[in-house]
Amino acid sequence: MEFLQAVFVDPFVSIYEYPLFFIEVLIGGLLTGVMYSLVALGFVLIFKASGVFNFAQGAMVLFAALTLVGLMEYGLPLWAALIITVGIMVLLALVIERVVLRPLVNQEHIILFMATIGITFFLDGFGQMIWGSDVKLLDVGIPQDPIEIKGVLINKFDIWAAVIAGMLVMLLAVFFQRTRVGRALRAVADDHQAAMSVGIPLKTIWAIVWSVAGIVGLVAGIIWGSKLGVQFSLALIALKALPVLILGGFTSVPGAIIGGLIIGAGEKVAEVFWGSAFGGAIEDWFAYMLALVFLVFRPQGLFGEKIIERV
């Protein structure tokens, strides 16, 4: 009885009594959700273009952030470090395409998935061996102080993160819709064989997609890294992005963003208002449960392509 009241009555009472606090939590959650979307975006790009479920996205986020911080510790200015890191991520994409993906062409999806877990292990070890495993502070000049808008406290950093994420998504949209390479990417995503038959080089496209995912990973790494410090736990953020993926659909860029917003907001609100009823730390699994329940009703996610099967 007490438990039922804690679940069904108390949270709503406190939401009603402190609406401003609720809005604050909600906005904070939405802004965190934007950051989840950033990580999920990298997954979606690669899954769409190559059908590979890239578990290594989290490791790529960590590796990019570690490289950036490491280069800056050597005294390089931010812009130089950024350029070199982008270069390294492109190089990494080329190496992955040549060494891992090409020999595994035509293998089953689960084998490719396992290979990306192998990449995860390798990158985690490699990054930490070169740059060390202690927590590093990343400061790229994003302001951290909170501001007040109509009685609601919001951290400036979160707004900046959302703006950067929004710009990145716009940039990607332009890249996909307006450029020649982008059109080729969309063709490959639609149908590998048809794309190949009109002369689109699959290998080049894969290398480009992995590079773009690496750069998206770098942006996610910069934002998460300046929020939490650059450390091993950044790689685990990939696990947070997975429910976003199934909620939004594996193949949809808008899905990744809206899924991220729903998960981010739902998670924060649930933790703050319902967490105490369940004994706290429900953030660990709430997103997964939300996505799981959702899947039972809509198996392809919010914006995923409708699954059509033929025998």
Next chain:
Amino acid sequence: MIYREAGQFKTSYPADRAIFPIVQDRYFVAAIALAAFVAVPLLASEYWLVTIMLPFLVLSLAAIGLNILTGYAGLLSLGTGGFMACGAFAAYKLSTAFPELHIIGVFALSGVITAGVGVVFGIPSLRIKGFYLAVATLASQFFLVWLFNKLPWFTNYSPSGVISAPPRALFGDVFVTGSSATPEAKYLFALTAVCVLALLAKNMVRGNIGRKWMAIRDMDIAAEIIGIPMLRTKLLAFAISSFYIGVAGAMWAFIYTSSVEALAFGIERSFQVLFIIIIGGLGSILGSFLGAAFIVLLPILLSNAPQLIGLQIPVDMVTHLEFMIFGALIILFLIVEPHGLARLWSIAKEKLRLWPFPH
């Protein structure tokens, strides 16, 4: 030359249906069993028994469970760690709440409880498959571990959240769990349980139910059209797989480590078992054992290799190098033989049949 079935005629259906229809296979398996049951406990040191043989056996059992689900029924799952935790905590609650319950009963019941939990988390598999399902099973992983970590009832209100296996004897005074159990007794008990369950699994997957699972794995819609009940077969795969994984979890807590906390069954455990079945071979009971041996031995080899070749490397460097080599080896392995160690084994048998002739 040696491995040739020429001249071995089957004169009855049971002989034709035997698990090992070829005489050489029977001798080979008998030799392995003899070595495992007699030679290993006599010759192996305590270190070998406790740090290599016990985790090998427990992980093999978990891998058989996951192989039934992923390798045979084609349902990708990343919730193995959560189900192992479920088995471990069910066994702990059962054995402390009913001290007179026999240890075999404890293990079997904890398997049954895990099977029930597995069925609940298997319900989404009726609607989704592939990676969507894999991510959905992560829900069980995180939820179950959180549950056992948060609710003190599961650990009998132990302040540290660690459960310790109570001492239980098998034949009156032969302790197989708890601190007074000898490594040999633990090993033999685990070995017997794993052998019995593996034999059961082998018979299941080559019988009616196994063929239904494989039909669903290869194309589920076609399987439904030829009259295989989707709901029952998929949920049965989840139930039986979870039973094996639950027993493996109970054995992990009671026989291998003796005391364990929920966090030991984190997502890494799920990946470890998934590695085992992919490296060993999807859809192969033998592969589960081969893969488990590989995964247990590789880290030990990697951490001892620098000393063996006389290199002095700092400790944190070694951990990072281990990560790198492990990842690289997995990729290399997938490229060289995507069908796993079990496939290599059958290639070797093919070669042996022809040897010394090339064709």
